[in-house]
Amino acid sequence: MSDFEPKIVAFFCNWCTYGAADLAGVSRLDYPPNFRVVRLPCTGRLNPKFIMEAFKRGADGVWVSGCHPGDCHYIAGNYYARRKFILLHQLLESVGVDPNRLRFSWISSAEANKFQAMAKDVVENVKACGPNQSFRKEELNLGLAEVA
Amino acid sequence: MPQLSEITGKIRESAKKLLTSGQADVVIGYRQGTVPMATAPFFARTPEDCDQLVWSNFARVNLANYLSGRPGKVALVAKGCDARSAVGQVTENQILKDNLYLIGVPCTGMIDNNLVVAKEPRPISEVTETTDEAITVKGNGFSTDIKKEDVLRRNCKTCVNRTPKLANELVGPEVNGAAADDYADIKALLGKSLEERMAYFKDLIKDCLRCYACRNACPLCYCPICFVDETRPQWLGKSTDAMDTMTFHLLRGLHCAGRCTSCGACETACPVNIKVREFNRIMELTVQSNWQYEPGMSWDQKPPLTMFQTDDTADFIK
Numbered sequence: 001m002s003d004f005e006p007k008i009v010a011f012f013c014n015w016c017t018y019g020a021a022d023l024a025g026v027s028r029l030d031y032p033p034n035f036r037v038v039r040l041p042c043t044g045r046l047n048p049k050f051i052m053e054a055f056k057r058g059a060d061g062v063w064v065s066g067c068h069p070g071d072c073h074y075i076a077g078n079y080y081a082r083r084k085f086i087l088l089h090q091l092l093e094s095v096g097v098d099p100n101r102l103r104f105s106w107i108s109s110a111e112a113n114k115f116q117a118m119a120k121d122v123v124e125n126v127k128a129c130g131p132n133q134s135f136r137k138e139e140l141n142l143g144l145a146e147v148a
Numbered sequence: 149m150p151q152l153s154e155i156t157g158k159i160r161e162s163a164k165k166l167l168t169s170g171q172a173d174v175v176i177g178y179r180q181g182t183v184p185m186a187t188a189p190f191f192a193r194t195p196e197d198c199d200q201l202v203w204s205n206f207a208r209v210n211l212a213n214y215l216s217g218r219p220g221k222v223a224l225v226a227k228g229c230d231a232r233s234a235v236g237q238v239t240e241n242q243i244l245k246d247n248l249y250l251i252g253v254p255c256t257g258m259i260d261n262n263l264v265v266a267k268e269p270r271p272i273s274e275v276t277e278t279t280d281e282a283i284t285v286k287g288n289g290f291s292t293d294i295k296k297e298d299v300l301r302r303n304c305k306t307c308v309n310r311t312p313k314l315a316n317e318l319v320g321p322e323v324n325g326a327a328a329d330d331y332a333d334i335k336a337l338l339g340k341s342l343e344e345r346m347a348y349f350k351d352l353i354k355d356c357l358r359c360y361a362c363r364n365a366c367p368l369c370y371c372p373i374c375f376v377d378e379t380r381p382q383w384l385g386k387s388t389d390a391m392d393t394m395t396f397h398l399l400r401g402l403h404c405a406g407r408c409t410s411c412g413a414c415e416t417a418c419p420v421n422i423k424v425r426e427f428n429r430i431m432e433l434t435v436q437s438n439w440q441y442e443p444g445m446s447w448d449q450k451p452p453l454t455m456f457q458t459d460d461t462a463d464f465i466k
Contacts, residue, residue: 048402049375049383052395069458079456086462087405087453090434091398091427094338096346104465118466134346137391 006060006126008035011050013043013066015073019109024119027112031119034126035063042066044077048088051102058136061101061126065118068106078106097135100125150320152277155203155253158319159225162251163198166223172249176211177201177225184275184285185261189214201225205277205296208258209365210413216242216370224248227255228325229303229411231312232444233367236407239449242370252315254323256280257296257304258412262421264299268292303412303425314447329410331433334426349394355420356393358384362414362424363400368407375399401427406435406452407443 012018018039024031040046043066054062064085072078085104093099103122107115159177166172179190179200187207191214192198203225211224212233222243224234231250238245264272264285274286282295310325311318337345360376363369376384376396385392408428415425435441438460439452 048399052399053383056391056395076456079458079460080453082460082462082465083453083456085465086438086460087402087431087434089462089464091401091430093342094345094430095349095394095398095427096342096344098342099464104462106465135391135394137385137389 004127004131006034006123006129006131007058008061008063008122008126009054009059010035010037010063010065011040011043011046012037013073013078014039014041016067016071016109017065017105017107017115020107020111020115023109023112024115029112029116031116032123034123035061035119040066042072042074042077043081044072044074046081046084048084051088055097055101055132055135056137058132060129060132061103061122063103063105063122065103065105065107068108071108098129100129101132101135151279152203152205155320156201159201159203159251159253160198162317162319163192163201163223163225164195166249167192167195167198171221172223173220175201175223175225175251176214177251178204178207178209178211180204181206184272185259185264203253205259205280205283206261208301208413208416210367210411212237212367212411213365213413215248215367218243221247222249223251225251225253226312226315227253227258227411228307228309228312229255229409230367231315232309232409233411235314235444235447236409236451237367238447239444239451240407245447250312250315250317252312252318254311254318254320255304255307256310256323257300257307258416259283259296259299260301260416264294267294267299301412302415302423303410307410309409309445314444331429334429334433337426338430349426350390352426353393353397353422354390356388356397356422357420358388358393358396359419361417361419362422365413365417366404367411367413368404369400397424397427400424401431404428405431406439406441408432409444 051062066078105118163175175192177190178187180202181188185206187204189209190200192201210230210233212230215237226234231252234250237243268285270287270290272285272287275283277283284293306326306329308325308329310323384396435452441452
């Protein structure tokens with residue numbers, strides 16, 4: 001398990017966490033490269049479908065991060081998002097998805113250090129969960145490997 | 149203990165009055181089904197039509213399903229849960245309150261056909277019901293009396309809102325439901341380990357055909373294009389892949405959060421008897437414990453996901 005490198009899908013708000021990732025980059029703060037970032041205009045844009053799709057396609061973890069409450073570029077997008085997160089978090093945990101696979105965080109564009117720490121923490125947590133085997137779509141096996 | 153014929157009479161009387169006075173263009177109610185232990189939705193448009201309306205222990209369909217986007221003035225025969233769904237349709241701007249007339253029927257619960265068949269496995273060709281407490285099923289050479297409380301649907305057993313309090317009129321004496329739903333089953337489930345829960349839910353939906361009967365029966369599902377039918381991007385495959393099915397049920401549960409009135413239409417519609425309300429109940433419990441919100445209890449309440457509090461607690465967000 002030690003050489004398991006998880007794949008994590010990260011949904012970042014353009015106005016804060018995406019900026020924090022940028023700042024962490026220019027500040028030469030190193031963090032693990034296990035996540036692929038999808039840039040959103042706001043966490044309010046996040047549809048629970050996106051998270052399900054990520055898991056379905058084999059992501060080992062999902063990380064959603066946006067602006068601190070009260071700091072939304074669109075005034076209230078993250079407040080609405082927070083209510084959705086509460087439901088989604090509860091639902092996925094209830095059906096047996098390890099909560100360590102799913103992370104929500106608030107990181108402003110000035111918090112490069114928080115971003116670095118959070119990135120390390122997310123990857124560590126997902127690593128501890130191991131590969132996502134129970135909550136993904138089986139790859140279609142047509143038996144073509146033998147033919148080719 | 150009201151006679152069913154008495155309630156039927158009052159529904160017909162009220163429906164005729166509404167149609168002749170022009171207060172309603174159509175009365176949506178139930179008529180006798182063509183097979184035993186069934187009713188069918190019925191749209192009465194003339195006073196003569198009204199004589200087909202009935203009340204039964206098998207009026208399981210939630211007729212609020214027909215409200216969204218319906219033009220004209222509509223009267224609806226509604227049980228406690230259906231009335232709440234109808235109020236939900238108003239709060240979600242699917243129909244104007246002024247165009248809606250609720251003929252409320254205080255309900256003592258509806259019968260689950262599967263439980264009847266479990267008690268009387270021989271083929272049933274006829275059912276007689278005179279009161280809302282018992283039925284008699286008959287077949288080739290047998291006649292069995294069954295008490296309704298033994299064959300009630302799951303959601304009817306724990307029903308809190310049996311009397312449609314917000315209805316324009318009631319056609320029977322008020323019925324008191326359970327004091328409160330304690331969600332004991334869901335809480336017990338949540339006490340189990342992650343692996344046990346995953347196994348439970350995978351087993352729960354393993355027979356699902358994804359026929360979407362639960363969606364079609366649900367008064368909450370009125371999106372012009374459901375996410376399961378979207379093709380660009382396509383969120384769900386067309387096969388009965390286990391993960392696609394899980395995604396469907398999880399997202400359906402999420403979409404019903406803070407809106408489900410536990411009418412049980414989805415479970416009744418399911419051809420393979422999946423307890424699809426498990427997902428809804430997790431969400432209802434979460435909504436109630438976080439925001440103390442119960443859908444369909446007043447005309448002017450705002451659905452919880454269309455609003456927020458600046459101090460909503462979400463400790464899991466770091």
